[in-house]
Amino acid sequence: MVKTKKTPKQILQSLFYIVFFIFFVGSICFPFFWQLVNSFKTQVDLFSIPPVFFPTKWTLDNYKDVFTRQPFHLYLKNSFVISFMVTVICITVGSLASYAISRTNIKGKKLFLLCLLTITLLPPITIINPIYRLLKTMGLLNTYWGLTLANTTVQLPMTVWFLQGFFQKIPRSLEESAEIDGASVFQVFYRIIMPLVAPGIFTVSILTFIGAWNQYLFAQVLNPLKIRRTVTVGITLYQTDYTVPWGTMTAASIVITVPLIIMVLIMQKRIVSGMLEGGIKE
């Protein structure tokens, strides 16, 4: 291709885009950057009026406080385990259901999808009482499984609606030839369809993981004991009777968010391409 010199108009356009990006990225990341900077400040800096931007003295005390005042490493472990379990179960149950809806000829699909939508219509807090009673009867309070099941239910609608789009894109001919070869429905599902929707699975996994990680209400009510507490609940417990320890809390919020951001950075290619392959198409 012949390399043409940029016209002034094009240079201006590039400039415009660069400025836009700086503004774009800057305004999006600024609050996070502000949190980051704050987590290294001493009390004096944090509460100075008017506020200072950079710390006059950098300190790691806040981070030390995060882990000593509460067993935050335990909370991190709990959050990881629960989010993983939610992701796995949600993907499994969700893809089975999605496949059933998009590829088989069962009755009552509309009803099922509507029921799914119902989940998103009711604020979770209003159903917390029955769920608490239920889990208590099943002996699943303060465990990994109880909170996992509750979280999975909340993440399920998005999963099914998403994956459905992916499944629909796969040409039926592939299935048909496999069936003619004698494969059972499950074999077709597992060996042929699933690998083809792999990008979609990646996308939904990330979304589900982050969703479960950030869950607060269910985590607070269903797992109140320290041993199975998650990070989102833990961060609210630094606030004592009358003080809001901003230093510790900004540090804790960084600790909560960094794993997610690392994951997002690693997976970002997959997320976007995953969505490209069909996510919410018609």
Next chain:
Amino acid sequence: MKRFKSTLSLVMIIMLMVGLMAGCSQPSVEVPAEETQPTSEGEAVEAEPVEEEPIEMVELNYYSHPDEKGERNAMILAFEEQYPNVKVNLVELPTDTSKKLTMLSTVLQAEDPSLDIFDADVIWPPIFASAGWVEPIDDYLTSEEIDAYLPGAILSNEYKGHYYGIPYRTDTGMLYYRKDLLEKYDKPVPTTWDELTETAKYIIEEEGGNMSGHAGSWKQYEGLTCNLTEFIWSYGGRVLDDDGNVALNSSEAIAAVTRMTDMINKDNITPEGVITFGSGDARAVFFAGEMVFLRDWPSGWNKSQNPENSKIVGKVGIAALPTGGEGQTSYSTLGGWQIMVSAFSEHKEEAIAFAKFRAGEYSQILMAKELSHIPSLKSLYSNPEVLEAMPFLESMYPAIIHAYPRPKSPYYAELSNILQVETQLAFIKQKTPEEAVKDATMQIKVLLGQ
């Protein structure tokens, strides 16, 4: 593709196995010694048969506040030493009182025996008692024990003739002031709100900069009701009269609300954003040296003397709150926390024993020293350790013992909310104080069925 597929399946299988193992097996103990196996019900667990005879261990779950500096756990250890067969788990709930209420409501409504004892705000006993969620403990307290407590504090636990809890700390609103500034400008400690406003205006004028005059916790939450009732009472008004009838709509109450709104909108002695202030926010401005007066609880005292938090060490004085004018009495709102026992606990004996310990001398002295919690036991007001930690207790004793309780009602939460919303509407000038008081009165009447 094949490799991906098998990796994916492998990952899934591993995760499921991890999950299964995690769910089924007992969680290992890798947290501080106090935490042990959580179970949905506090059941007896046999200890190692190394002792001469197996001791039946009882486990109690104590739903409480976050541990600030380890004092609560220290207190629990002391209790466990006295009662070696009991293990107490401290379950921290968020500081936010309404989050606590959400949690406790959910657990108690489900009649879950995994909650044995919990901390309750001074206004909760009627609410919990009327719901049948707490155990009456009259039979476990002798009359001497009851008398040992400050009357206001112990009475808050009384509902329809029974006692449902024991107060482990009491609280009362106080006026903090800048000794140094008052001295500098030769102003006396104000005894009326008008005097306070004038003094504040004068000092703000003279000092300049970011100095403001006065603040309390005026955001839309319980703290506002505490502040508001102090103003109303100090002008001679009442919310409910002695028979429980709504007596809010009076010129005194209107004067009180007017005084508050004027501080914000007319005299401008409150700091920016005071209507979003919790106790911590108001305190922060005072500790930064930017305010002359502060209405706060006594627990602010030891923090004000800590150079890490406060720029005004040694410059703080405490006095009774001002009144509405000549001939009026100073009132401070009775605050404080009690310990209550769940009606669904399966270990009521042990739970009550812990409750008594929590509200007993040892714990109160410890908390007085560590957290500036003022004791609810009368005897501790002449205790040398306590007085050393909080010297103002001696002079403030009359105010403390006369702290006035907020309206007692099972519907208190909603009542308080009505007061908060109407007052805030007056703050933001959407209603005049007259309208706010009148509307509040009407709504409360409807609520209480009057």
Next chain:
Amino acid sequence: MASSSMRWNMKKIKEKEKMGYIFLIPAAVLISVFVIYPVINTIYLSFFNLRIQTLTEGAKFIGIDNFKKILSDQQFKTSLGFTLKFTIIAVFLETIIGMIFALIMDRAIRFQGFIRAAVLVPWAIPTIVSGLMWQFMYSPQYGIINAIFIKLQFIKDAIPWLTDAYWATTATIIADVWKTTPYMSLLILAGLQTIPKQLNDAASIDGANKVQSFFFITLPLLKPVLTVAILFRVLATFRIYDLVAVLTNGGPANQTASLSLYTINTYFNFGNIGYGAALATMTFLISLLISFLFLNTLRSKLEGAE
């Protein structure tokens, strides 16, 4: 022979149908246990007068009295008004800004990966955390936003971010849009990248400028994606609770109390279970109504499932 292969087909279809039902079982179980049962329970309770203050007396059936009360409840009207206003403005902003960002991200430029990662950051942060973060930034004393604006001389006096009803609503909208715009922009980006480039190229050859080709080609093709995205966002924003609770807790004077916040206070803080359940049911019905507005899209998606 024709009939035996037809029978084989019938058998296959039947087997597939059976397997389909089996595949659905796990999801169906989860949903009926964790959702259907609690929802029915809530709706059931809304027909009773039940408060924790009178818990020992039990629930009294009062038919639709709770709902009649809602219709004359001033706070309900305020909350509904606020929630609707908030939802419409927030989703509108998210969509417009998201669209702009998506259009820009659609172009192949350097640092594409970095931009995409940066875009996902706000959405990865838990609401609890971002709520506290914004609260700190809006603080009248320590707020960095006012400090910067004043330094750059955009404003003279500090903006009363959380103390004034108008500004509090604005502040909450900003915090919400900040968090969810990235998500929207990615959804739209996905939709954009499925539009064949040839269409736009053909249009520009025919003489259409950028704006025209956007409105006449891109936008119509984006409609399906856009509608579903907006639907989900509207439903999610309508339920907003966490952010409002942290930033304003409904204040000042309940002016920013979203429907969820009001419902929760009634249910848990005031202990009015029956009325709280009725409020929740009302919220549910209104959400259902809103989703009917998007019925056409829903219908086509459901049909696509056949």
